[in-house]
Amino acid sequence: MTLYKLLRKGRIIIAIAVLLLTFILFIDIYEWLPDKTFDTILYVQFVPSFLHFLVVFSLATAGGFVFVLLLTLLTGRLYCSAICPLGIMQDVITRISRWRSKKKRFFKYKKPHPVTRYTFLGIMVLAVAFGAGWIVTWLDPYSIAARVFTYLFKPLAVWFNNGILAPVLQNFEIYSVYHKNLMVAHILPAILAFAVIAAIGYFAWKRGRLFCNTICPVGTLLGEVSRFSFLKVQFDQDTCTRCADCAAVCKSECIDLRNYTVDHTRCVSCFNCLDICPESALSLRPVKKAQGFENVRPSTEEVNNTATRQNTRRKLLITGLALLTGSRIYALKKEKLPENQKNLIKNKKDHPVAPPGAGNIKRFNDICTGCSLCVAACPTGVLQPALTEYGLNGFMQPHMDYTTYFCNYDCNKCGEVCPTGAILPLPLEEKQITQMGKAVFVKQNCVVYTDETVCGACSEHCPTKAVQMVPYKNGLRIPEVDQSICIGCGACEHPCPVPEPFKAIYVNGNAVQQKADKPQEGAKQKVDSEEDFPF
Structure with missing residues (x-):
């Protein structure tokens, strides 16, 4: 051979x-x-x-x-x-x-x-x-x-x-x-x-x-x-x-x-x-001397033809991007509600929730290449490619989609697998106090308020107990959020029975991720991410 x-x-x-x-x-x-x-x-x-x-x-x-x-x-x-x-x-x-x-x-x-x-x-x-x-x-x-x-x-x-x-x-x-x-x-x-x-x-x-x-x-x-x-x-x-x-x-x-x-x-x-x-x-x-362009340089006519084709491709690309960013071209969520839910307040998120270790959204959008390795590695599937959440700058980059699931409190795999450093690796102890966003409670949307019925799915699944049930009326209890210990993991938003985008509790992302206070000893609870029914 x-x-x-x-x-x-x-x-x-x-x-x-x-x-x-x-x-x-x-x-x-x-x-x-x-x-x-x-x-x-x-x-x-x-x-x-x-x-x-x-x-x-x-x-x-x-x-x-x-x-x-x-x-x-x-x-x-x-x-x-x-x-x-x-x-x-x-x-x-x-x-x-x-x-x-x-x-x-x-x-x-x-x-x-x-x-x-x-x-x-x-x-x-x-x-x-x-x-x-x-x-x-x-x-x-x-x-x-x-x-x-x-x-x-x-x-x-x-x-x-x-x-x-x-x-x-x-x-x-x-x-x-x-x-x-x-x-x-x-x-x-x-x-x-x-x-x-x-x-x-x-x-x-x-x-x-x-x-x-x-x-x-x-x-x-x-x-x-x-x-x-x-x-x-x-x-x-x-x-x-x-x-x-x-x-x-x-x-x-x-x-x-x-x-x-x-x-x-x-x-x-x-x-x-x-x-x-x-x-x-x-x-x-x-070789002693590398060859240059002399043997491969195209003619002037070929260059002009190539430039014309390139301009056409650019126009098509710009048109396609404009279509992708159209506000109503792609219906992300169906907002049809029954009559008894017409008065619900729509969730208002100032920022999407970036993965733990992203630092801040601008830095994350600048570095992430949208390779989706973190999406493939995420054990709960909460990381999903963004469509319009980040705007055009973050198209196809991962974000925390709490309609899919929530972030496992004891998992930091996304930072371990990211090849570009867009998601920095965090020790588990640090990840557990990294505040990706803050939970926001909307009383007017909660079934305890609208239907006067028992709930508490959000509190049951909060790993830091940032969401607590407090006395309301007629023996009912209603959620209350302590944002100082909330990490924005979405364990409250995901099981909320109210349909999107009118969740009674939702996570508003931080533009710059913060550090949450540590919950008191004994307050933390283990959340089973393999559970079939969240409430």
């Missing part, structure tokens, strides 16, 4: 391992993977690592992006072929497409699209510099793949577990696998994730790494770094017979046989061309 065959096989093995580990990370419905596994797997994901470094300024904790840059300086864009989960997914789609195709020459050289590439790179750089996290959300390849795993594959895994695996194993009296609930607040994130991956998948099916070399800003950035790589794929013109076998397997479509050149800014270091060349006319070796 030749050296290049070993390189190609090794790259494939690493890519499969990375894809499987990342995939399992997001669909681990039984939480079998230890928390440290998250850091190990995600350490070298470029954008999350860089954003995490901006938070902690520690290369030991968040220096994975430096490793990627050094690797690129050595061998080119190997990150795109062996580490990036979205790139590996595209390779899988391309491989299936090639198997099904009858073409002998699946790929051929195509000219680059520099205007489009550098436009998206510029947008990404400005987004990171000015804290426009919502833009990073849609351009970071890791986050795109992560949302696909969370909103498409995880529901399939839960369905398979509940419908097939658990029933079969329980017939053999194996109860380590059991029914799991899937908390899904909205279908829109799944629709968007499917639309994005379908578009990228179509590009991969037809043109291999077209997305990576046209839109992906990480690919463009690493492509520029690749200009200075120590090892590059190069031609031996005296040996090459121009059989085109190399170009036929180049998924980046960057091998120009006419000029015996390789566009190293688009090459993803897959080593396919090295392995297949029958004459060994291609080799991976050092």
